[in-house]
Amino acid sequence: MRKLALSDEILLKISQPARYIGGEVNMVKKDPSKVAVRFAMCFPDVYEIGMSHLGIQILYDMFNRRDDVYCERVYSPWMDLDPIMREQKIPLFAVESQDPIKKFDFLGITIQYEMCYTNILQVLELSQIPLHAEDRTEEDPIVIGGGPCTYNPEPIAPFFDLFYMGEGEVVYFDLIDRYKEIKARGGSRKEFLEQAAQIPGIYVPGFYDVTYKEDGTIEAMTPNNPHAPQTVSKQLVMDMSDTWYPEKPVVPYLRATQDRVVLEIMRGCIRGCRFCQAGMVYRPVRERSLEELKRLARTMLKSTGHEEISLSSLSSSDYTKLEGIVNFLIDEFDGKGVNVSLPSLRIDAFSLDVMSKVQDVKKSSLTFAPEAGSQRLRNVINKGLTEENILNGSAEAFKGGWNRVKLYFMLGLPTETVEDMQGIAELSEKVAEVYYDTVPKEQRHGKVQVTASTSFFVPKPFTPFQWAPMCTKEQFLERASIVNHRMKEMLNKKSLRYNWHEADVTVLEGVLARGDRKVAAVIEEAYRKGAIYDSWSEYFNNDIWMKAFETCGVDIDFYTTRERSLDEVFPWDFIDAGVTKDFLKREWANAQAETVTPNCRMRCSGCGVRKYGGGVCFEERA
Incomplete structure (x- = not known):
């Protein structure tokens, strides 16, 4: 022993x-x-x-x-x-x-x-x-x-x-x-x-x-x-069906955050959201074959005893064999006590049909991520989602029996105006109205509940927004207050909920995301003074960090609110992450012009990752 x-x-x-x-x-x-x-x-x-x-x-x-x-x-x-x-x-x-x-x-x-x-x-x-x-x-x-x-x-x-x-x-x-x-x-x-x-x-x-x-x-x-x-x-696996994957993953004694079998169906994303680091650095899209996923699903469920299987990717709806793997999981494990979890789906008719088969309607809520309150700002961030998409998706969901919707937004995005902020509350109200307009009174499962959550925007390396200035803590909270005030003015305000992220944590994240080696002294000083488990709100102590910046003589605003010139040398410029700096500059200009860039399956944007070969870049296009 x-x-x-x-x-x-x-x-x-x-x-x-x-x-x-x-x-x-x-x-x-x-x-x-x-x-x-x-x-x-x-x-x-x-x-x-x-x-x-x-x-x-x-x-x-x-x-x-x-x-x-x-x-x-x-x-x-x-x-x-x-x-x-x-x-x-x-x-x-x-x-x-x-x-x-x-x-x-x-x-x-x-x-x-x-x-x-x-x-x-x-x-x-x-x-x-x-x-x-x-x-x-x-x-x-x-x-x-x-x-x-x-x-x-x-x-x-x-x-x-x-x-x-x-x-x-x-x-x-x-x-x-x-x-x-x-x-x-x-x-x-x-x-x-x-x-x-x-x-x-x-x-x-x-x-x-x-x-x-x-x-x-x-x-x-x-x-x-x-x-x-x-x-x-950066190094990339190009053949996702001929690489390593755990057939016997370790099963924890404790209930873990993700206590289930995880099937990674693909890597990368075709969407090109300008705020999203993962969508840029994990390019190009590479898919696992349907047959390999079927084999892994059978093997892993048997080796772990888990009763849930989840499909993992940045945007599962963009996996070209999604219908095939979902139907397989439903048919293969129907009646065997295995639940199927489908995160990262875009809300369309197929997704809703699938979710109605695999979710307990009474217990689940649907999640949309409009990210911005107005179409103008969604164009700035290249979200590729219109208000019509959101409202039509909501209507289909409500017809299918859902009555709870979560909406995720960001505050502090480049070019954001008061109208964009208020648009978060107004879009939430429109979603609530769709419920009452769509579902007859006798078929409703109680009142609709729309929960809007806002995180605060952090510019990340290797995104078109790496040049963008960031808000201060006070500016973030002021923006959240504008949204909160507008929420309370809505006709369906009793059906609306609003919450927002911690602003001081966001500012610190912004420094650490775009910092250079001088920031290391601040991290060490904060640790010496007791900072630990900073991602856990009950243990985060902003005062420790503020004193550490002061002690080390490091200016927070230099890393957050300062606007960067296009020719500035960044701390991460020595890394070739696939996407070129010229592409990111073009996308930064497109953002300021409110110009939408089509996704990778619609048109190649010349981001630079074609050099890896394979992936979406080399798919046959109609």
């Missing part, structure tokens, strides 16, 4: 001890003494969130299919365990073997969201690994960052030995093989990093120097090591 890293006494003191003890269904067990490379895969958040992440499940399965590699998992200790580990000097440990992370060859951290940056420092410190890459010795693991936030790694660059740009299935084995060879002959940490820097998609921050202009913007980012390339190119 394994010896647990935490004593029974500690396990009895903390909530959810199952987060730390391992032993789950499909957990991989190997003898650590019989492998050449040990890899700790980290999600810097609580276990239930990390266990829901598909990317880690894919890499965990892929690594562990190699006999010479043992990949284990580690998550951020929750707030009740963290102080105990510090007080008793218990090193952070892997779930599988319970061995200290410091003993591993690699610590791979997936970085999904800027607000987890202080948790990365928590993981490093509790692992007894120096926070700064430059302070690590031959005895420390190689710390790797991956995930969407690596498309601007600079605010956390000092804390990482290297970053992997793109999809992990492509060159990770090259990286591990080079490490294994260098380790076997007693080579140094620096030699490995130099070898790693030559692998496409690998970025070693220590091999680059950044110089600044007098105004604080970047003058240049220059390699200081001959092995480091000037440009780092």
Whole structure:
């Protein structure tokens, strides 16, 4: 029997001890003494969130299919365990073997969201690994960052030995093989990093120097090591039906955020929304074959015992074989107690027909994401959704028995006016009116409920809006107040609900999203003063962050409200993310002209990703 890293006494003191003890269904067990490379895969958040992440499940399965590699998992200790580990000097440990992370060859951290940056420092410190890459010795693991936030790694660059740009299935084995060879002959940490820097998609921050202009913007980012390339190119899987996918995913003891089988049906998106980083950096669209999805569905449901299966993508309605996979799931598992979940659907007749088959109408609500309150602003952001689409979709849904609708919007978008803000309330009112106009009184399931939610806009790297200024906290709250006031003036106000995101969190996210290396000092200072689990509203402390900016002499407005010139050098310009800067500039100009760009299946916009070959770019067009 394994010896647990935490004593029974500690396990009895903390909530959810199952987060730390391992032993789950499909957990991989190997003898650590019989492998050449040990890899700790980290999600810097609580276990239930990390266990829901598909990317880690894919890499965990892929690594562990190699006999010479043992990949284990580690998550951020929750707030009740963290102080105990510090007080008793218990090193952070892997779930599988319970061995200290410091003993591993690699610590791979997936970085999904800027607000987890202080948790990365928590993981490093509790692992007894120096926070700064430059302070690590031959005895420390190689710390790797991956995930969407690596498309601007600079605010956390000092804390990482290297970053992997793109999809992990492509060159990770090259990286591990080079490490294994260098380790076997007693080579140094620096030699490995130099070898790693030559692998496409690998970025070693220590091999680059950044110089600044007098105004604080970047003058240049220059390699200081001959092995480091000037440009780092993202890596993509092009054949989605001939790649790694976990047939036996680990099943958590606890109810995770996504406690179900996840079928990834495609990557990328054809839509081109100008605010959406994922829609830009995950281009081009690549689909899994229908036959492969059928095989995976049968295999994974059998290996996990899950009673729900979910289709995963950025826009499931754009999967060309959607009808085929949905009908298969309904026919194959009908009467077997398996629920089918279909997120990311555009609300059209087919989607509503499908949802009526797979959802309990009485329990579910439908979700639309108009993003903006007026058609003018939807054209600015290239949403590709008209008011007619929204109202017709609502009418079809209400006829089908739904009476609850959620509408998602953003406030603070470029060119936004008071009329656009008030349009959020007015569109919500129109949706409510459709219910009463469409559904006869005797057929209504109670009153309609329309819930409008607004997040606040954050400009992200590699989007056409990367040049856009951002609102201040006060401006965000003023805009939310305008929407709230207009909501209360609506005729159907009792059927309308309105809520909005935290403005101070959004401002911080904006700094971390477009920040440079100078921001790293702020992150470290905030962590030292107690910032942790910043994505959890009950633990976020804005005062700590504001003091950290002041202590470090870093100006928030420089990274948020300042307008960027088209020729400014960005911290992430050394990355080739597929889409070209010229394309993003054209789309920024189109946004200001309120010009809609057709989606990728209608017309190629010349974004730059054709060079990868395959995907939507190379489909036959009618």
